[in-house]
Amino acid sequence: MTGGQSVSPWHVARLTVERDLRLAFRRPAQLVQPILFFLIVTTLFPLALSPELSRLRDVAPGVLWVAALLSSLLALEFLFRDDAQDGTLEQFALSGQSLTWLLFAKTFSHWLLTGLPLAVVAPISAGALGVDFGSMPGVVASLAIGSFALSLIGAIGAGLTLGVQRGGVLLSLLTLPLAVPILIFGARATELAIKSEPYGAPLYLLAAFAVLGLTLAPLAAAAAVRIGLE
Amino acid sequence: MNWTWFHRLGSPPYIYKLAGTLTPWFAWAAALLIAYGLVGGIVLAPPDYQQKDAFRIIYVHAPSAWLSLMIYTTMAVSAAIGLIWRMKVSHALAAACAPIGAWFTVAALGTGMLWGKPMWGTYWVWDPRLTAELVLLFLYMGYMGLRAGIEDTQRADRASAVLAIVGVINVPIVKYSVEWWNSLHQSASVMKLGKPDIVLEMLIPLLVMFVGFTLLFFALALVRLRAEILRRERAASWLREALA
Amino acid sequence: MTAELRADNLHLWRGEQHVLRGVGFVVSAGQCLLVTGRNGAGKTSLIRTVAGLLQPEEGRVFWRGEPTGVDRSRFHSETYYLGHDAPLKGDLTGAENLRFGVGIRRRFLPDELRAALARTAASDFADRPVRTLSAGQRRRIALAGVLLTTATLWLLDEPTTNLDASGQELIKTLIEAHLAAGGIAIAAIHHPLELDARATTRLELA
Numbered sequence: 145m146t147g148g149q150s151v152s153p154w155h156v157a158r159l160t161v162e163r164d165l166r167l168a169f170r171r172p173a174q175l176v177q178p179i180l181f182f183l184i185v186t187t188l189f190p191l192a193l194s195p196e197l198s199r200l201r202d203v204a205p206g207v208l209w210v211a212a213l214l215s216s217l218l219a220l221e222f223l224f225r226d227d228a229q230d231g232t233l234e235q236f237a238l239s240g241q242s243l244t245w246l247l248f249a250k251t252f253s254h255w256l257l258t259g260l261p262l263a264v265v266a267p268i269s270a271g272a273l274g275v276d277f278g279s280m281p282g283v284v285a286s287l288a289i290g291s292f293a294l295s296l297i298g299a300i301g302a303g304l305t306l307g308v309q310r311g312g313v314l315l316s317l318l319t320l321p322l323a324v325p326i327l328i329f330g331a332r333a334t335e336l337a338i339k340s341e342p343y344g345a346p347l348y349l350l351a352a353f354a355v356l357g358l359t360l361a362p363l364a365a366a367a368a369v370r371i372g373l374e
Numbered sequence: 375m376n377w378t379w380f381h382r383l384g385s386p387p388y389i390y391k392l393a394g395t396l397t398p399w400f401a402w403a404a405a406l407l408i409a410y411g412l413v414g415g416i417v418l419a420p421p422d423y424q425q426k427d428a429f430r431i432i433y434v435h436a437p438s439a440w441l442s443l444m445i446y447t448t449m450a451v452s453a454a455i456g457l458i459w460r461m462k463v464s465h466a467l468a469a470a471c472a473p474i475g476a477w478f479t480v481a482a483l484g485t486g487m488l489w490g491k492p493m494w495g496t497y498w499v500w501d502p503r504l505t506a507e508l509v510l511l512f513l514y515m516g517y518m519g520l521r522a523g524i525e526d527t528q529r530a531d532r533a534s535a536v537l538a539i540v541g542v543i544n545v546p547i548v549k550y551s552v553e554w555w556n557s558l559h560q561s562a563s564v565m566k567l568g569k570p571d572i573v574l575e576m577l578i579p580l581l582v583m584f585v586g587f588t589l590l591f592f593a594l595a596l597v598r599l600r601a602e603i604l605r606r607e608r609a610a611s612w613l614r615e616a617l618a
Numbered sequence: 619m620t621a622e623l624r625a626d627n628l629h630l631w632r633g634e635q636h637v638l639r640g641v642g643f644v645v646s647a648g649q650c651l652l653v654t655g656r657n658g659a660g661k662t663s664l665i666r667t668v669a670g671l672l673q674p675e676e677g678r679v680f681w682r683g684e685p686t687g688v689d690r691s692r693f694h695s696e697t698y699y700l701g702h703d704a705p706l707k708g709d710l711t712g713a714e715n716l717r718f719g720v721g722i723r724r725r726f727l728p729d730e731l732r733a734a735l736a737r738t739a740a741s742d743f744a745d746r747p748v749r750t751l752s753a754g755q756r757r758r759i760a761l762a763g764v765l766l767t768t769a770t771l772w773l774l775d776e777p778t779t780n781l782d783a784s785g786q787e788l789i790k791t792l793i794e795a796h797l798a799a800g801g802i803a804i805a806a807i808h809h810p811l812e813l814d815a816r817a818t819t820r821l822e823l824a
Contacts, residue, residue, distance in 0.1 A: 151721070235719060238670065321541075322540065324551065526633050
């Protein structure tokens, strides 16, 4: 008795992403919440600050990034929680496949479902904050790359808080200090884009963080999940 | 190669005894050096011609800032050893380090703010070093929060070890990105914290304070390590014999 | 080396509790080990330790003569662990669950899936979302998953939970067929499970 035809890592990743997308679309409410949160938070600022577009434009990068950070923290809680509860993570750990790779696939689909939509709707918020239409590509690009890096780093915290009762606040406490560089470079890229200045440099640095996160974070997340399963 | 020393370092009874022997040595040496450093720095050293007496806070600030980083690194290395070789004492040391490191970080922040008042006219300026120190404090908080959040000691050890390792990779990244961020927004007139024009009479007490604070950390860490071992090994038979 | 699982002198602590105190056993191809004992005796912990989810303080587990930690992915590809609760997603149908859950372990044909579901009498409800199924029906879906993995070593934690009389009989038939084909099973049981005595060893945890 043997395992039959073996499965390639790509097939494993495809199955995992496919499964997560299918699950998400069967329960769309969970999907929409972080995006709504993002839109609402960003549109609260004009009410708290001033309706003057020139002033709002100045704070827009900070507003967009802090709102994106908070909204992706909200979504992070769901990254592993369901899979931990129903035993899927155990099956991942015992599947004979690389747990690191499986968790990376999960993190990627998490970004597809929470981070990428954020970047896509960001122009709505940015527009409401007085950002010109021409700046939108830079805004979207920086948020897309930045939210990917955030998902990767957040996966570590999500793994570490698996064994913690009501670990939501703790998850934020663990993840926020790690996210400082992403916030700095992401907000800078957005700021330059809004000012119609070249924003390549901070965007590349942001991408460099995403790559660094890509190589290290899934390893740490896998170690964390193994500990969480004990 | 003979590895018995390594295994002995992993044995709680041995470490418990060793820590007990070493603590007074470190504590007394630290007390003497810090006393000398304080007198030398606060009384004997001449005032800085620009900052006047305000610069003297550096004798506490700089060693605290150094320790805040050094302790985080010690904690991460110790936790990594515990994770890789499954060494209980190593995890206990990491756990013992965290609150000490957090307090030195608070001390560095507090003295930095005290220094900021006469220099900048306000307690808080988003100086890159203070900002990086603040993020470091958050990292310590996260580490201790995670430890407190997991009930089982062994799982808490292993989970927080992963966090400490991730954090120690993050520290230099935070430092450089904060400096980069600050260089964009800073107006040139703001003075950097520390770095007065230093003369020998100022420098020697400062170096003594560095050594004294480091020894103080050793003494505190060993006391806490002993407490940590007591807590973890409360059911072990060697402990009953040692205390009998 | 032929299929054989050996555990040597396993010691496991859970916090203050010394759960496993020097547990050891050998199970070879075609044999089943039934782990019994009162609640809290460490049945689940033993199964999870063998699976590699828990790290024992002392002792090791050997698969085909090699420590399981050495080539973990090979050991796991030959092993299937089924815990108390079936690892199924409520929002997916039974068949979808197996297509993903088993699919990450091996490729299989739709016919194989149908055959496995038929053997556990789960075909009728395999296309309904799992959240609409009863506990016993979920169990049958999960058991179809066990068959579909074609794993050599089955690690079953309370396999008969939530199953009616015909379900208990099914477990018995499945395990016996698995042993006859040269497989190995380790099952933690609470309810008595009457298996062929020659192929069965019992391990009573104190």
